[in-house]
Amino acid sequence: MSFRKLSLGLAVATLVGGATLPAFAQDSVYVPLFTYRTGPFAGSGIPIADGMHDYLQMLNERDGGIGGVKLVLEECETGYDTKKGVECYEAVKGKNPVIVNPWSTGITLPLIPRASVDKIPILSMAYGLSASARGDIFPWVFNPPATYWDGLSMIVKYIGEKEGGLEKLKGKKIGFLHLDAAFGKEPVPLLQELAKQYGFEVALYPVAAQDMQNQSSQWLSVRRDRPDYMIMWGWGAMNGAAVKEAVRSGYPMDKFYSVWWPGEDDARAGGAGAKGFKMLNWHAVGTDYPALKDIQKHVVDKGLSKAPKDKVGELLYNRGVYNSLLIAEGIAQAQTVTGKKVVTGEDVRRGMENIKLDPARLKELGLEGFTDPMALTCTDHNSHSPAFMQEWDGSKWVKISEPIKPMTEQVRAQLDAAAKDYADKNPGWPKRSERCDNQS
Amino acid sequence: MDILYKIFIEPFVFMGEAPDLLIQTLWEGLVSGILYALIALGFVLIFKASGVFNFAQGIMVVFSALILVGLYEQGVPALLALLLTGGAMLILALTVERVVLRPLVNQPDIILFMATFGLTYFLIGFGELIFGGSPKEMITSELYLPQGTTEVEMLGGFVRFQHLDIAATVIASIMIGLLAVFFSKTRIGRALRAVADSHKAALSVGISLNQIWVIVWFAAGIVALVAGIMWGARAGVSFSLQIIALKALPVLILGGFTSIPGAIIGGLIIGIGEKLGEFYWGPLVGGGIETWLAYVIALLFLLYRPQGLFGEKIIERI
Numbered sequence: 001m002s003f004r005k006l007s008l009g010l011a012v013a014t015l016v017g018g019a020t021l022p023a024f025a026q027d028s029v030y031v032p033l034f035t036y037r038t039g040p041f042a043g044s045g046i047p048i049a050d051g052m053h054d055y056l057q058m059l060n061e062r063d064g065g066i067g068g069v070k071l072v073l074e075e076c077e078t079g080y081d082t083k084k085g086v087e088c089y090e091a092v093k094g095k096n097p098v099i100v101n102p103w104s105t106g107i108t109l110p111l112i113p114r115a116s117v118d119k120i121p122i123l124s125m126a127y128g129l130s131a132s133a134r135g136d137i138f139p140w141v142f143n144p145p146a147t148y149w150d151g152l153s154m155i156v157k158y159i160g161e162k163e164g165g166l167e168k169l170k171g172k173k174i175g176f177l178h179l180d181a182a183f184g185k186e187p188v189p190l191l192q193e194l195a196k197q198y199g200f201e202v203a204l205y206p207v208a209a210q211d212m213q214n215q216s217s218q219w220l221s222v223r224r225d226r227p228d229y230m231i232m233w234g235w236g237a238m239n240g241a242a243v244k245e246a247v248r249s250g251y252p253m254d255k256f257y258s259v260w261w262p263g264e265d266d267a268r269a270g271g272a273g274a275k276g277f278k279m280l281n282w283h284a285v286g287t288d289y290p291a292l293k294d295i296q297k298h299v300v301d302k303g304l305s306k307a308p309k310d311k312v313g314e315l316l317y318n319r320g321v322y323n324s325l326l327i328a329e330g331i332a333q334a335q336t337v338t339g340k341k342v343v344t345g346e347d348v349r350r351g352m353e354n355i356k357l358d359p360a361r362l363k364e365l366g367l368e369g370f371t372d373p374m375a376l377t378c379t380d381h382n383s384h385s386p387a388f389m390q391e392w393d394g395s396k397w398v399k400i401s402e403p404i405k406p407m408t409e410q411v412r413a414q415l416d417a418a419a420k421d422y423a424d425k426n427p428g429w430p431k432r433s434e435r436c437d438n439q440s
Numbered sequence: 441m442d443i444l445y446k447i448f449i450e451p452f453v454f455m456g457e458a459p460d461l462l463i464q465t466l467w468e469g470l471v472s473g474i475l476y477a478l479i480a481l482g483f484v485l486i487f488k489a490s491g492v493f494n495f496a497q498g499i500m501v502v503f504s505a506l507i508l509v510g511l512y513e514q515g516v517p518a519l520l521a522l523l524l525t526g527g528a529m530l531i532l533a534l535t536v537e538r539v540v541l542r543p544l545v546n547q548p549d550i551i552l553f554m555a556t557f558g559l560t561y562f563l564i565g566f567g568e569l570i571f572g573g574s575p576k577e578m579i580t581s582e583l584y585l586p587q588g589t590t591e592v593e594m595l596g597g598f599v600r601f602q603h604l605d606i607a608a609t610v611i612a613s614i615m616i617g618l619l620a621v622f623f624s625k626t627r628i629g630r631a632l633r634a635v636a637d638s639h640k641a642a643l644s645v646g647i648s649l650n651q652i653w654v655i656v657w658f659a660a661g662i663v664a665l666v667a668g669i670m671w672g673a674r675a676g677v678s679f680s681l682q683i684i685a686l687k688a689l690p691v692l693i694l695g696g697f698t699s700i701p702g703a704i705i706g707g708l709i710i711g712i713g714e715k716l717g718e719f720y721w722g723p724l725v726g727g728g729i730e731t732w733l734a735y736v737i738a739l740l741f742l743l744y745r746p747q748g749l750f751g752e753k754i755i756e757r758i
Contacts (some may be wrong), residue, residue, distance in 0.1 A: 038564075042573025042681030182729050206728035209684040213675035216468045217718040217730050224719065225460055237575055241675040248589070248602055269577065269676055 028070040031056060031327060032092040034071035034078050034085060034103050037306075041080035044316060047263060048103065049075065051320020052327075054299045055291070057167040061298035065142060066328055067335045069342055074201060080236065082106040093118050098334075098348040099327055101125065107304035108141075114327060115254040116138035116430055121330070125323045126151070126260060126282075130186060131418035133382030134354065138419070141436040143386035145374045149415060150406035151259045151280055151413040152231070156194055157228050158389055158404055159257070170199035175227030177218060177234065177242060180206035184233045187259075190414055191231075197263030197410065198326040203227055203300065212238040219249040227235045232258040242268035253392075254278070260387065267392040275394040280404075282375035283322050283371040285397055286312035291368030292321070314396060316409050322371065329355045337437050353378045372403055378436035384408060443724075448661065451720035460597025465719045468711060471605045473711020474612045478667045479689040480695065480703040481616060482660040485623075487697045489634040489656040490541065491549050495556040498685025499563045500661060502527055504669030505677045506571045509579060518582035518649035529661030535694050537653045547651075564679065580604065585673060608670040615666050619659065628655055636698065690738035696748030705749055706738075713737045 033052050036045035066073050074095075076088035076290040085107030089100060090267055096250050101117075104107045108128035115122045122141045124132070130147035132138040146154075159174070160166035164324050176191055178184030188204065195202045203225045205218040215238075222230065230251065239262040241277040253276035258278045267274050287296060292313060299305045300312055311317055336353025343351065356375040362368050374383040386403035423429040455462045479501065486494040490498035507528050512519035540555050580587060622630035634642040635652050643649060671681055687710070695706025714737070718730040741749065 028757065038568050038573045038679070040678065040683065042568075043575040043678055046572070046574050089494075124602070171482045204726060208728055208731040209680075209730060210686065212680050213671070214472070214684050214687075215675075216472065217715055217722070218727075220461075220465055220468055220715070220719050221722070221727065223464070224458075237676060237678045240575060244675060248600075250589070250600065265575065269575075298590075 005099065009210065027068075027342060028065070028072045029072070029098045029331060030072045030092075030095050031331075032088070032095070032097045032100060033073060033075045034088050034101060034107065035075045036078050036080045036103070037075075039079035039081070040209065041266060043167045044129060044236050044238070044263065045080060045103070047307070047311055047314060047316035048320040048323070050305060050311070050324075050423060051317040052101075053320075054305045054307060054312070054317075054325045055321045056328065057299045057304055058291070058295045061302070061304070062294055067341055068332045069331075069335075076103065078102075078107060079104075080104050082110065086110055087116070088210075088419040093120060096344065098343060098345050098391055099123055099352075100331060101130075101323060101327070105129070105186060107180060112138065112141055113426065118345075119349075120345040121352055123323070123326060123330070123352070125326060129422070130190075131415055131422055133380065133384070133415060134381045134419040135377065135381040136432050137423055138381065139166045139432050140349055142326075142330075142376065143356075143382045144376060144381065144383045145371075146387055146406060147281055147382055147384070147411075147415070148183075148187045148233075148259065148410045149190045150382075151382050151387065152190055153194070153407035153411050154280055154387055154404040155231055155257050156191075156193050156198075156257070157407055158199070158401065166198050171201075171273075172229070173203060173225065173227040175203045175205060175222055175225065175230040177205040177207065177222075177230060177232045179212070179238055180208045184237060187233060187420075190411065194407075194410065205242045207234070207238055207242075212236065213241045215241055215245045219245040219251070222251060223249055228255065232256070232262075232285060234258070235261055239263075239266035243267060243270035243274050243277060243328065246277075247271065252276075257389075260319075264314050264397070267397075272394055274392055277306035278389055278400070279397075280387040281315065281397070281399075282385060283318055284369065285313065285315050285318060289368070289370050291370075292318075292366075295321070310437075318370075325357075325365070325367065326355065329357065350437055352376060353381070377438050379439070384411075390419075396411060423431060446724055447721065451649075453528065453718065455551045458597060459595040460599055461719075463595065463599045467599065467601065467605075469712030469715035471609055471711070471714065472577035473708035474609050474616075474708075475667060475670055476687050476691050476711050477616065477704045477707025478612045478663055478670070479599070479685050479705055480531065480691040481619065481700065482663040482667070483688055483692055484695075484697060484700055484703045485619070485660045489632055489652050490545050490552065490635075491560055492541075492552040492556060493697070495553065496559040497568065497660060497664060497688070498682035499560045499567070500529075500532075500664035501668040501671065501685050502679055503532075503563050503567050503668075504661060504665035505578065505672045505681070506567055506576065508665070508669065509576045509677055510571050510671070512579045512582065513576075519577050521579075522583065525665055526662060529665060530658050533654050533657035534662055536657050537650055537720045542650060545728060562683075568679070575586050575676045576672075578669060580673040583669065585669075604670075604673055608673075611666065612670065615663065616700075616704055619663070622659075623700065623746065687734060690734040693735075693738040693746075694741050694749055696750045699748070699750035702748055702750030709741075710734045710737060 019382055035049035056073055060071055078085040078088055085102055097120055099121050105127050108124040111122055124143045126146055127145050130149040132141035132143050133147050160169050191202055232242055247270040258279040261281055267277055300305050330348045330352040333354040334347040337350050337354055338347045353376055358373045374385045384406050386405045388403050389401040391395040391400045482497045508521055508525040512518055513522055544552055586607050588603050590601045591598045623632055631647045691706040691710050695702025713733045715731040716731040722729045
């Protein structure tokens with residue numbers, strides 16, 4: 001085949017391909033899903049992507065969408081790369097997305113100033129800029145059900161209670177192993193503030209992305225510093241490697257805590273020695289919920305999911321389900337408050353501010369007991385919900401605590417200051433003028 | 441004065457106070473260094489034979505490890521999977537020679553270098569397509585690699601030796617030794633050196649360039665497989681492992697692109713240097729210095745030996 005023929009063929013294929021791109025009918029809403037099924041962070045990204053997709057697909061299959069409106073789902077691969085994530089945003093914004101979920105703190109940060117301009121709400125579920133919980137300053141950004149600062153305060157509070165009270169942390173040393181990126185650094189200011197307040201010492205162990213699987217130096221330093229507790233803020237391959245290194249270095253696993261991102265595979269990586277490793281979580285693991293059963297019936301069993309059957313219901317898969325639960329609720333509430341079926345990004349922003357996942361609503365959604373109730377308002381875009389501690393028993397996660405409330409008093413002042421600081425540092429940051437349907 | 445004390449005195453005082461930690465740091469550096477050397481060796485072999493800096497060496501580490509684990513997951517016994525993975529690396533070498541190198545003979549080196557970029561991204565995409573992006577666990581015990589730890593009490597403390605690290609060091613050392621002997625004492629090795637000196641001269645005495653390229657790419661593939669098994673056993677098999685392979689760059693800067701002993705010594709200097717630097721001096725700047733410290737060490741050496749530790753000193757008369 002000559003080069004000219006090949007080029008012609010490719011051009012025709014491109015045109016034909018272009019013609020078959022998803023068409024957004026008038027009776028549908030477009031929901032792009034930023035995912036990463038490739039690259040160094042795919043280990044975390046894949047189950048989340050599957051959970052996100054499958055819940056929304058289940059609504060399409062079972063209910064014909066939301067309120068009779070079909071959801072047009074389209075994944076955009078970011079590779080957890082900020083540049084690619086912004087490219088994804090630019091690629092989808094012309095298609096009138098009703099919401100964008102960047103799935104990366106690094107990608108979320110540059111999108112925050114664009115959201116109000118493009119009228120596209122951003123959902124950064126339990127990640128992103130903690131200060132964006134302030135709905136009066138960030139009306140287009142939502143980060144429920146808890147911020148990283150909430151998460152850190154919960155871990156410190158739990159450790160404090162283990163010691164017999166927060167004041168007993170005085171003189172202790174807490175090590176903080178974190179990805180050396182925007183995400184990993186996000187809680188550091190609060191940790192240092194809490195250290196000052198309660199008299200404990202902080203030892204930081206940054207892990208560069210290129211050394212995620214080469215952490216022997218960090219764990220040598222842990223052995224040198226002998227922290228009483230270790231807290232991890234990791235993602236992707238970093239988590240599994242850290243659990244392995246902790247086991248290898250003989251660090252007591254019952255003193256090793258993490259924010260809510262490790263999955264089962266990360267804990268399994270440490271083998272039998274990983275028993276006792278703890279992490280925060282705010283939703284159930286498993287498939288014993290009607291909505292999850294419906295996902296299996298309408299999506300997985302029909303071959304419409306990319307998830308292996310045995311991965312459905314695992315921790316990060318259910319995290320993706322929770323993320324899509326918020327998206328779906330935002331759309332459903334938008335339909336309620338506007339009276340429209342086919343909603344826009346502006347409508348969904350209003351819808352998100354009306355999310356109220358009380359026990360009755362969770363039951364109605366087939367998720368009774370799946371997570372604690374939470375609600376968002378115009379001023380509170382986070383809910384600062386409690387999370388619980390769970391422990392790896394060698395084969396599965398076991399819930400070991402009652403819900404832990406964040407240390408609101410300590411966090412609130414920091415959060416308010418950070419939100420104000422953000423607005424001050426961005427000249428012309430708009431004063432909220434968006435409509436509010438839910439002040440309380 | 442305080443900062444000078446912290447830089448020049450305190451770390452050495454601490455070394456004296458906790459010699460067990462110093463030994464542990466040196467050991468960790470040695471293990472890392474040997475593994476860096478192994479990866480660097482893959483680069484050196486190909487560079488010697490073809491003058492090409494093989495950017496794909498890192499992904500070859502991941503790709504070979506994924507094939508091994510993937511075959512095992514499909515029910516192939518571990519040792520057979522190991523052999524088949526070796527076969528797959530031979531197929532890769534043949535394919536690269538036929539599809540990438542042969543059509544680009546006599547093209548500028550930069551073109552060949554860019555071709556290895558293309559090969560890298562092809563292998564990433566192909567690997568993700570076949571094996572998915574999720575990290576996998578290396579089949580450590582199935583390959584009869586030892587696990588567990590021995591704690592040795594010494595110097596008022598203890599030093600922890602992972603059996604896997606000991607095995608990695610021994611296997612990598614044997615591998616490096618065998619390759620060094622193979623390329624210095626055998627007929628093929630002499631042919632490789634002839635090719636490295638001059639393609640035209642090698643061709644004129646009947647050495648087949650194509651054959652040599654297949655052999656070195658296969659050897660580099662086997663080196664990648666061993667590196668993949670060892671790193672995979674330490675930290676899991678995922679695509680982020682390919683980034684670790686970039687640690688071989690300062691090793692190559694230091695050791696020279698054409699020297700097998702250079703790769704070994706360079707690997708050890710970088711491995712031990714970065715661990716000592718991170719451990720004793722890292723806290724001064726908040727940690728996380730080992731990523732760039734390796735390059736600083738390499739550049740410092742270059743100030744005195746621009747051709748690298750064992751690189752060929754090229755003097756051209758004009």
